[in-house]
Amino acid sequence: MNAHVTDRLSAYLDGALPASVLERVRAHLEQCATCARAYEELRGLRGLLRALPDPAVPAGLVDRIHWHLARDASVSASRRSPWRSVWAAWTQPSVARPVWFALAAATLVVIMSLPMGWVSGVFAPHGASFDPDAYVHDYLLLSSDRLTDDVTRTVIAHTALPEFTAAR
């Protein structure tokens, strides 16, 4: 006798076996009482499941579902305010990516231009030019709390920027 075909019986019951396998199972069932009994039990099981009575839909379930869905719909509608839709439109990746890229590039240009503008006097009042050397010189000269030594200050005044002090 061939090996049992128990593993094939479920698919056989559903007609879901290839023709060649189906024939082998059918032939086996005709001569194997064990597999034939298993197959009959499977058929009986399917019959029982199909014959199960329909559970009664609980009274009021339809109304409760309706109330639940209506509330859900109203909450969803309140969330869909005009501002939210505008925000949603602007936060779409296809729109947001180029906008954010342009903003980032503009910010970078402004930041990079700041020192140059400062040094070149663009931001100075009345268009006066800013001279960093003069600034350092005046700072060192006037910071009496740091440089109390008159000799040192005199040296700085006459040696740090000879042409500047000479001009004074």
Add this chain to the structure above:
Amino acid sequence: MPEGNFHGAGNAPQEETVFGGPDVAEAVSALSGIVDAGVPAAESGAHRLAAFEELLGRHLRSIYRVAYRLAGNADDAEDLMQEAVTEAFRAFDRYQPGTYFDRWVYRIMHRTHIDSIRRRGRRPEVSYDAPAGVDGDPLLTRLGDAHTDPQRLTELQELDAPIQAALDGLPPEFRSVVILADIEGLSYDEIAVVEACPVGTVRSRLHRAREALRTALRPYLKGGTR
């Protein structure tokens, strides 16, 4: 696998249940002649709700039947149904008109059921999809424990109580396969869409679930009745 891929020739059960008010008739006046017509994505508000509830009403009994067999009792079935239907309504724009509405809801319900079991911490850690080992199929052990509890069996009053008890003993993925195949009459391909798994997995789960049920329910099996 696209969601809601439930094309078929129209043998959808006609189960009329009335939702909503007079707006329903207007909302669904165009929904006749095909399996399950839908509502254009642009529709919204009360119109959208009315169209959804018309479809739900048409399939209410079968959707509730699946919820009941999955959950095992009326209270849990209503919770599962509420949750799945709410999810389906939120995703209604993705429902493809002309496909089976009930099977689309089954898919959402299947996922909802698995998630709810996971949330409650009742999800088994073992994978029952693994081949049976030398100790036999773990499904049989699990089912035997659930079914042969004499106290539980004594409590069961309904005619279908032992069958429901046996179904409850199956892991959720196996339970849903049996319910969809043997109670709802879905094909392997349709179940694969509902459960988002390969057809081979459906075949394997169905075989093992039936074997487990056959063992547990042997006293009630006297050969095929259909």
